[in-house]
Structures are given as C-alpha cells and as structure tokens.
Amino acid sequence: MVNTKIMLNGIEIDNPVIPASGTFAFGYEFAPMYDLDILGSMSLKGTTAQARFGNPTPRIAETPSGMLNSVGLQNPGVDAVIREELPKLEKVFHKKAVANISGFSVEEYVECAEKFDACDAIGWLEINISCPNVHGGGMSFGTDPCEAAKVTAAVKKAVKKPVWIKLTPNVTDIAQVAKACEEEGADAVSMINTILGMRIDPKTRKPILANTMGGLSGPAVFPVALRMVWQVFEKISIPIVGMGGVASARDVIEMMLAGATAVQVGAANLVDPWACEKIIRDLPRVMEELKIENLSDIIGGAH
Amino acid sequence: MKNETYVISSNEKLARDIWRMQLVGDTSEFGNPGQFVNIALAGNYLRRPISVCDYDANSFTIIYKVVGEGTEKMSRMERGMRIDALTGLGNGFDTELCPKECTVVGGGVGVPPMYALTRKLVKEGHTVRVILGFNSAEDVFYEDQFRDLGCEVTVTTVDGSYGEKGFVTDAMEEGTYALACGPKPMLQAVFAKSSDGQFSMEERMGCGFGACMGCTCQTNDGPRRVCKDGPVFEKGAVAW
Numbered sequence: 001m002v003n004t005k006i007m008l009n010g011i012e013i014d015n016p017v018i019p020a021s022g023t024f025a026f027g028y029e030f031a032p033m034y035d036l037d038i039l040g041s042m043s044l045k046g047t048t049a050q051a052r053f054g055n056p057t058p059r060i061a062e063t064p065s066g067m068l069n070s071v072g073l074q075n076p077g078v079d080a081v082i083r084e085e086l087p088k089l090e091k092v093f094h095k096k097a098v099a100n101i102s103g104f105s106v107e108e109y110v111e112c113a114e115k116f117d118a119c120d121a122i123g124w125l126e127i128n129i130s131c132p133n134v135h136g137g138g139m140s141f142g143t144d145p146c147e148a149a150k151v152t153a154a155v156k157k158a159v160k161k162p163v164w165i166k167l168t169p170n171v172t173d174i175a176q177v178a179k180a181c182e183e184e185g186a187d188a189v190s191m192i193n194t195i196l197g198m199r200i201d202p203k204t205r206k207p208i209l210a211n212t213m214g215g216l217s218g219p220a221v222f223p224v225a226l227r228m229v230w231q232v233f234e235k236i237s238i239p240i241v242g243m244g245g246v247a248s249a250r251d252v253i254e255m256m257l258a259g260a261t262a263v264q265v266g267a268a269n270l271v272d273p274w275a276c277e278k279i280i281r282d283l284p285r286v287m288e289e290l291k292i293e294n295l296s297d298i299i300g301g302a303h
Numbered sequence: 304m305k306n307e308t309y310v311i312s313s314n315e316k317l318a319r320d321i322w323r324m325q326l327v328g329d330t331s332e333f334g335n336p337g338q339f340v341n342i343a344l345a346g347n348y349l350r351r352p353i354s355v356c357d358y359d360a361n362s363f364t365i366i367y368k369v370v371g372e373g374t375e376k377m378s379r380m381e382r383g384m385r386i387d388a389l390t391g392l393g394n395g396f397d398t399e400l401c402p403k404e405c406t407v408v409g410g411g412v413g414v415p416p417m418y419a420l421t422r423k424l425v426k427e428g429h430t431v432r433v434i435l436g437f438n439s440a441e442d443v444f445y446e447d448q449f450r451d452l453g454c455e456v457t458v459t460t461v462d463g464s465y466g467e468k469g470f471v472t473d474a475m476e477e478g479t480y481a482l483a484c485g486p487k488p489m490l491q492a493v494f495a496k497s498s499d500g501q502f503s504m505e506e507r508m509g510c511g512f513g514a515c516m517g518c519t520c521q522t523n524d525g526p527r528r529v530c531k532d533g534p535v536f537e538k539g540a541v542a543w
C-alpha cells in the first residue's frame with residue numbers, strides 16, 4: 001500500500017490534490033459528479049470584500065493547449081460567501097477548504113482574511129496577490145516584493161489560520177517575491193497564477209477578450225510553472241503549493257519532485273469535470289509504477 | 304450532466320456552411336429543448352457548445368455552422384467516428400410557461416434548438432407560429448422540417464432572395480409570447496416586439512457547466528451564468 005498523505009501547515013490531508021481557485025466555483029457544483037471528500041482539499045473562488053460582476057464578456061479565449069480568462073474575480077462578496085456558499089459546501093464536503101482572497105488594498109485583504117479566519121469550513125487562507133485581471137489591486141501587490149511583504153505581514157498579524165500567498169509568474173524573479181513573503185511569516189506560497197496573454201481575432205482585427213488581455217492557464221503553462229516551483233524551492237523553506245497546467249497523476253509527481261508539497265489543478269477541471277477524481281484514482285498506481293512508497297518523500301526530490 | 308462518447312451516424316451539409324450531424328449514444332441526461340452539449344475535439348483545448356436540435360432514446364441531432372477551427376474539424380468527421388461530449392447542459396425552454404398561442408423565432412444557427420422546442424410545443428397542444436430568419440436563400444435550412452410539425456412557418460431573408468424580405472421581426476406580430484434564439488440584435492428586436500417570452504443567450508464558455516464564471520451575463524436578478532442558469536432567460540430577467 002502506498003501512502004499519499006501529506007502534511008500541510010500542521011494539517012494532514014489524504015492526498016496532495018486540490019482543485020484551484022476559480023475553476024471549482026464554491027465546490028458544491030461538483031458534488032453531483034463525484035464524492036468531494038476524496039479531494040485533499042479545494043480552493044474556493046476568489047473572494048473580495050464587495051460583490052463583483054467581474055469584467056465584460058467575452059472573457060474566455062482558447063489557446064494552443066490552454067485557455068485565457070479575464071473573469072476578473074466575479075464573486076458575491078465575502079459576507080454572502082460565508083452566509084450562502086459555505087453552508088452549501090459544508091453539506092457535501094467534510095474537510096477543510098482553502099479560502100482564496102483578493103483585494104484592492106491591504107485593509108481589504110485583512111478584512112476578508114479575518115472573516116474567513118472565523119469559519120470552521122476553512123483550513124487555510126490563500127491570499128491572491130496575483131490576479132492579472134483587475135486593475136489597481138490584485139497583481140500589483142504581487143509584482144513588488146515590498147508590497148507583497150506588506151500584505152503578508154498585515155494578514156499574518158490579523159489571523160490564526162495558516163496563510164498562503166499566491167504568487168504571480170508575471171515577474172522577473174519570482175523567488176525574490178516568495179522570499180519576501182516567507183520573511184513576513186507566510187506559512188506557504190501557492191504558485192503560479194495565470195500568465196498574462198492575449199489573442200486577436202483576425203476577422204474582426206480586435207482582441208478576442210473584451211478586457212484585451214487575460215491569464216493563460218492549462219498544459220501550455222506547465223513547464224513554466226514547474227521551472228518556477230523549482231526556483232522558489234531553492235530559495236525558501238516554507239511549503240510550496242504548486243500549480244499550472246497539472247492534468248495527470250504524473251504531472252502531480254513532477255510538480256512535487258520540483259518542490260511542491262501539494263498541487264492544485266485548475267483549467268483541467270473545466271474541460272474534464274472529473275479531472276481531479278481521475279488524478280486521485282491514478283495516483284497510487286503511478287506511485288507503485290515509480291516505486292514511490294510515501295508521496296511526501298519525493299517533495300523536492302529532483303534537486 | 305454526463306460525459307458520454309457518441310458514434311456519428313451521419314454528417315451532411317444542409318446549406319451554405321451549415322452541417323447536420325447525427326450521433327448515437329446515451330441521451331438519458333437530455334431534458335428540455337434549448338439545452339446544449341459541449342463537444343471535445345482532438346487538438347482543441349476547450350470544448351465547443353452546440354445546441355441539441357432534436358433527440359430520442361438513443362440518438363440526437365445537432366446542426367452547426369462552420370465558423371472556425373473546431374466546427375471546420377467537425378465538418379470533416381465521418382460516419383462511424385466517435386465524439387466525446389458533456390451532455391444535459393443548461394436549463395432549456397420551459398414550455399409550461401407558454402400560453403396556448405406562441406411564436407417561435409430562430410435566426411441563423413439559432414434555428415436548431417427551436418426545432419425540438421416546436422415539436423414539444425405542438426405535442427403539448429400549443430398553436431405555434433414559426434419565424435425563421437436567414438441572410439440569404441443559400442443559408443436557409445429546416446423550413447420543411449418545421450412545416451412537417453404542422454405549424455405555420457414564415458421564412459425571412461435579409462436580402463429578400465427567399466421568403467419574405469427583411470428581418471424576423473418584420474414577420475412578427477406585436478405583443479405575442481415569443482421564444483427566441485439567434486444573434487443578439489435579433490433577440491433584442493424580438494424582445495422589444497413581444498409581450499413576454501423566453502430568450503436563449505450565447506456567450507463564450509470555459510466549462511459549460513457552471514464552474515468558471517466565464518459566461519456570466521447581467522440580468523435583473525443579478526449576475527447569471529449563461530451555461531448553467533441559462534442559456535434561456537425569461538423576458539423579465541433579461542437586461543441587455
């Protein structure tokens with residue numbers, strides 16, 4: 001029998017597979033498809049203090065081996081999420097979920113984090129300082145190590161639950177930002193958010209996305225994400241939650257070998273709603289094939 | 304929702320760039336007319352949403368227009384080949400809300416879902432007036448199939464090369480209950496002329512089953528996902 005269990009900030013999870021924020025709604029949408037309790041955890045849709053419609057449509061475009069999105073953090077606001085979405089999730093998911101939090105000011109991050117910190121259903125707080133689809137917030141905190149440090153410090157001071165900082169790949173040196181977060185007490189970094197990209201429709205000669213640019217995700221970004229996880233692993237000692245293009249049990253293992261303690265699966269859920277179930281079912285078989293007894297033994301194993 | 308594999312039993316051209324594909328397989332998730340399937344194509348990352356034109360116990364029909372890479376690939380697929388699809392997506396039209404007399408309006412590739420709808424309405428005893436709008440004579444399809452359901456059918460073409468010249472709304476009576484699918488300007492015009500009705504929307508989709516918030520539209524009830532809360536919205540909810 002192989003062992004897929006992982007320790008993540010003092011919380012043991014059954015396996016390292018976590019659906020990524022923005023690709024799993026508030027979780028319960030997937031309950032008719034499979035037993036959600038097989039998941040390691042799940043990261044909920046990015047939440048802000050106020051309700052947001054997000055960006056105008058079209059806000060999805062196809063790319064080779066991936067997709068662009070410019071959803072722009074559509075969510076009903078933190079209070080509605082806690083009042084309406086979490087109770088629905090708790091009926092079908094009996095483990096701790098990850099709250100994904102976005103903001104336009106340090107105060108907003110803190111406000112949302114404090115509210116989720118008080119929720120039983122939530123095990124970890126994932127602070128998204130990397131959304132490429134909103135202006136004057138989101139990614140602007142993630143591209144500057146000083147700003148990233150400020151958000152981390154402020155949130156850490158306000159909450160008890162473990163805090164992950166979700167990093168953007170749209171920087172020159174992602175390890176530097178990761179390091180800044182670690183120094184301010186982050187319990188983990190999760191990475192990568194989407195890579196800024198765009199498509200143009202040659203017929204209309206206009207960008208396909210109403211917002212012009214959007215974030216690239218899916219298998220197209222896997223090698224970039226893997227490389228960045230590798231680089232960050234070399235520089236920090238807190239856990240890394242790796243993601244970007246993961247679509248199979250082998251990808252999970254590759255991410256872990258690069259340095260990830262847990263792995264998130266994003267766009268794959270959108271094209272195959274059963275993607276995470278399949279990955280989790282495959283994992284023990286692939287581990288046996290690769291002679292891995294304890295999955296946690298391979299974290300950073302390629303270094 | 305189900306993920307099923309279907310075998311193509313026919314794939315033929317009906318009009319300019321318009322193809323009809325018949326597929327054999329599990330249709331147990333299929334419900335209201337106006338629902339759609341989301342088709343996976345080898346070499347394309349995202350699935351393609353296509354309305355169900357008609358279905359029975361073990362097969363269904365789609366009609367699609369070749370507009371890009373994916374639909375072009377579909378047009379080259381042959382009998383016996385397999386297609387992977389997510390099925391039973393969207394809400395579809397609710398015929399229980401329809402009065403005895405109603406008008407069904409389809410424009411271009413908005414026509415296909417109106418076929419199963421019309422069949423259902425007729426079966427339930429409604430008197431259905433059908434208006435199908437196209438650009439030109441070469442684009443017209445399914446006029447006879449609708450007529451065979453026993454309805455009064457009017458075809459309009461923008462250039463007047465077939466049927467009545469003009470837009471669907473030129474053939475539409477003011478103040479009727481309308482069920483419509485087609486390009487947005489058509490929907491808006493039908494909306495304005497109808498007393499009440501149901502309108503099927505289109506939006507680019509990431510998932511097609513409610514997970515990504517890619518397809519959201521603003522309604523009078525707040526933001527709604529076209530793929531899951533729609534694609535059909537009641538007139539009272541529609542906010543253009």
Ligand SMILES: Cc1cc2nc3c(=O)[nH]c(=O)nc-3n(C[C@H](O)[C@H](O)[C@H](O)COP(=O)(O)OP(=O)(O)OC[C@H]3O[C@@H](n4cnc5c(N)ncnc54)[C@H](O)[C@@H]3O)c2cc1C
Nearest residue numbers: 062349351352353354366367368371372373374412506507
């Ligand atoms: C609910 C719904 C029902 C539909 N029913 C039908 C139908 O019955 N018959 C039919 O011919 N067409 C229908 N469409 C439109 C159809 O989905 C697009 O024409 C098709 O996806 C184009 O794919 P492509 O690869 O040929 O085009 P490309 O432009 O190469 O596609 C690139 C990407 O954009 C998306 N896309 C492009 N145009 C549209 C569009 N108009 N709507 C949504 N996504 C688009 C594609 O899905 C793909 O992800 C429907 C759309 C929706 C949302």
Ligand SMILES: Cc1cc2nc3c(=O)[nH]c(=O)nc-3n(C[C@H](O)[C@H](O)[C@H](O)COP(=O)(O)O)c2cc1C
Nearest residue numbers: 020021022046069128192193217218244245266267
């Ligand atoms: C439609 C969509 C919406 C997303 N929304 C969020 C979000 O709200 N918050 C966030 O931190 N990341 C969001 N992301 C980014 C993903 O969580 C993930 O970091 C990224 O997509 C890379 O993983 P993938 O290639 O497996 O999709 C979103 C991604 C997609 C495709």
Ligand code: FES
Nearest residue numbers: 510511515516530
């Ligand atoms: S397409 Fe993903 S929510 Fe509608």
